[in-house]
Amino acid sequence: MMHLCPQEIEHRIDIGPRNVSMSSFLHILEALNLDKKHLDEYARKYHRMLLDASRKLSAFHINTERMRKHEAVIINEYDDGLVYADEDHCISLVNKEAARILQMEKEYIVNKKIHDVMAEFEKLSVILEEDDDSPKSASIYDIHGKKTVVTRIHVSGDTVNSYIYTLRGIDSIQKLEKEVRTKLAEKGYVTKYSxxxxxxxxxxxxxxxxxxxxxxxxxxxxxxxxxxxxxxxxxxxxxxxxxxxxxxxxxxxxxxxxxxxxxxxxxxxxxxxxxxxxxxxxxxxxxxxxxxxxxxxxxxxxxxxxxxxxxxxxxxxxxxxxxxxxxxxxxxxxxxxxxxxxxxxxxxxxxxxxxxxxxxxxxxxxxxPLQTHKEDILYILTRYLKTRYGISKRISSSAEQCLLSHDWPGNVRELINVAEYVFHASQGARQILPDHLPEVVLASETKVFQRSESLLDSSFTQISDTLMRNGLPTEMIGQLLKIIKRREGKLCGRNSLQKQLSKEQWILSEGKMKKTLKLLKEAEVILVGRTKQGTCITAKGKKYLQYISDLSSG
Ligand SMILES: Nc1ncnc2c1ncn2[C@@H]1O[C@H](COP(=O)(O)OP(=O)(O)OP(=O)(O)O)[C@@H](O)[C@H]1O
Ligand SMILES: [Mg+2]
Incomplete structure (x- = not known):
């Protein structure tokens, strides 16, 4: 533009591009004695420019106002408490939730120093003492008796340097987490166990x-x-x-x-x-x-x-x-x-x-199945009581016996149900007794006991009856089984048995001896080898022998 300046002006200052008002423009034209014929045209252009700028400015203003309103609504309705402080720690903004948590009027908080507001809560001031430059820090504080997570975010840049504090009650965080978990769990999309x-x-x-x-x-x-x-x-x-x-x-x-x-x-x-x-x-x-x-x-x-x-x-x-x-x-x-x-x-x-x-x-x-690893019955029961209820009680040997003799058709699920029963039934007791076990566990124990005893009982009378019907007295059978039992571990042949029995005044022909052994074998009281390997007594045989002895002595 310097070239437009008339030659006669010696002292020139370059002020660079600058807005010039219409009146200054007229003064310049006048001072320089320049042609004013284009003035109208310049004036119109100038007005159009002004109008345009003012329209843009007004639109910009409306937009900014709208954004500010939106911002205010968002900030105010935000679920967390928000407090905004400038670089001098002076609060310029606070939302509804923050005022609620702090139990202070918004008007009371705004324009106060954050230290003055927060320091009203004794321990909260700790967060303020933290390094100003750390970008984010969070801790849990007691605010009016409620555990609250307070986070401070330090926003720093070329043009901003401020602090945003967020406040959120722990119970609302836990509630939210639970809601999410329940939603996922309802769909079955999360794993519960490791x-x-x-x-x-x-x-x-x-x-x-x-x-x-x-x-x-x-x-x-x-x-x-x-x-x-x-x-x-x-x-x-x-x-x-x-x-x-x-x-x-x-x-x-x-x-x-x-x-x-x-x-x-x-x-x-x-x-x-x-x-x-x-x-x-x-x-x-x-x-x-x-x-x-x-x-x-x-x-x-x-x-x-x-x-x-x-x-x-x-x-x-x-x-x-x-x-x-x-x-x-x-x-x-x-x-x-x-x-x-x-x-x-x-x-x-x-x-x-x-x-x-x-x-x-x-x-x-x-x-x-649980039946094949019985050691887990007592282990899982006690561990469940310990982890679920924090109790460790001794299990009496009779209760232990009942638990071990149960069949556990429902396996660990059934065992856990029993543990729940035991916890409630044994409250106040120092150790777990059969009384604290559910009927089904007790019943199976007595059933096993009664079943085995009565079963054995009736089958023993049957054996004796069969032997008697075949002319073999119970007393003689008792002697014979004693001889076989005495030689436990070593098999005894028929001849040797016959000889030893005769020493006890029981003389049996070879045929009768054969028949006796056959009947005892059929009753599963003894085992007989196929050739000359001999004979031995079974567990049932030992019980039968006991049964005979009890009968004769009682
Ligand atoms: N070894 C174990 N230790 C601890 N808890 C166990 C064990 N085995 C099973 N459980 C518990 O027993 C219950 C039944 O287990 P789970 O539902 O996995 O059995 P399942 O084999 O799927 O049974 P079903 O065939 O009836 O569906 C659950 O509460 C589970 O946590
Ligand atoms: Mg299953």
Whole structure:
């Protein structure tokens, strides 16, 4: 622009581009004696520019105002308490929730120094003493008797340097977490157990657990076989949690619980209009929902045959076709199947597809029934009482006897129910007695006792009757069994028995001796070798001998 300046002006200052008002412009034209014929045109341009700028400014102003209102609503309605302080720690903004938590009027807080407000809560001042430059710090404080998480965020940049405090009651955090967990749990998408929840003292069980842990690390299919209540579900959860897909969903489907006609649509999903009552937009099947995680096929032995065929195809192809759909959906899912049925038998009866069994059975886990590891009965019972109720009581030997002689058809599930019963029944008692056990456990103990005693009793009278009918007196039989028993460990031949018996004044012909031994053998009182190996007494024989002695002495 300097070139426009008239030559006669010697002293020039370059002020750079600058807005010039209309009146200054006129003065300049006048002072320089320049042509004013274009003035109107310049004036119009100038006005248009002004109008335009003012319109933009007003739109900008409306927008900013709207944003400020939105911001105020968002900040005010935000679930957490928010306090905003500038670099001098002066509070410029506070929302409804923060005022509620602090139990102070907003007007009282704004423009106060944060220290003055927070310092009213003795321990809260600790957060203020922390290093000003740390970007984020959080601690739990007691505010009006409620545990509250207070977080301070330091926002610093070229143009800002401020502090945002968030305040949130711990109970609301716990409630929120619970809501999320319940929602996931309702869908069955979270695992509840890990391997540490499987309790055992038994060597064989420990081996099974180690094996399962090893299988978990792979992505191969697993088949868990066990009687009811032996922890199939527990193992499935634990395997998922120890597997590479632990971060993915855990989806369980129980074939015993879904009506046959719904299994397919539940597993594979359906397209809109696939059948009457089909949801609008269709529905994802469980395979799709388990994508990137584990699908637990519980009670697989109950899966109908037509579903078994589709399952086999899905496992082979790793893709599903929704009911009524045409497009194939790929699904990468880890399968854990479980059953309490005898699958081998089901295959024989053509109720379970053999090819599906082999597909699922890449890694089999066979959990032995509780009856075969009785040491776990007392161990799980005491451990349950300790972890669930924090009590450790001695179990009296008679109660122990009852627990050990029970059959536990419901396995660990039944045992845990008994533990619950014991906890309530034994309150106030120092040790667990048979009185504190449920009827079913006591009944089985007396049943075993009575059954064995009475069974033996009646079978012993029968043996004596048969022998008597064959002309063999009980007294003589008693002598004979004593001789056989005395030679325990060594088998005695018929001749030798005959000789020794004669010493006791019982003379038997060879034929009679043969018959006696045959009858005793049939009564399972003795074992007789096929050739000349001889004879020995059985456990039942020893009891029968005791029975005879008791009879003669009593
Ligand atoms: N070894 C164990 N240690 C601790 N708890 C166990 C053990 N085994 C089973 N349980 C518990 O017993 C109960 C039954 O276990 P789970 O439901 O896994 O059995 P299941 O084999 O799936 O039974 P069902 O065939 O009846 O479905 C659960 O409460 C589980 O936590
Ligand atoms: Mg189960």
């Amino acid at each position: 391997f540490s929840n499987i309790w055992t003292k038994n060597r064989k069980m420990k081996k099974v657990i180690e094996m399962a842990r090893g299988f978990a690390a792979t992505e191969k299919n697993i088949l868990i076989m066990a009687q009811t209540g032996m922890g199939k579900e527990l193992f499935a959860h634990a395997i998922h949690q120890a597997s590479p897909v632990r971060k993915g969903p855990f989806v369980a489907v129980n074939f015993a619980g879904i009506p046959d006609n719904l299994v397919e649509s539940e597993l594979f999903g359906y397209e809109e209009g696939a059948f009457t009552g089909a949801k609008k937009g269709g529905k994802k099947g469980l395979f799709e929902q388990a994508r990137g995680g584990t699908l637990f096929l519980d009670e697989i032995g109950d899966a109908p045959l037509h579903v078994q065929s589709t399952l086999l195809r899905v496992l082979q192809e790793k893709e599903v076709l929704r009911v009524g759909g045409t497009s194939i959906i790929p699904v990468a899912v880890r399968i854990i199947a479980a059953t309490n049925k005898d699958i081998a038998q089901a295959i024989k009866e053509k109720k379970f597809r053999e090819d599906l069994f082999y597909r699922l059975n890449t890694f089999p886990i066979d959990i032995p």
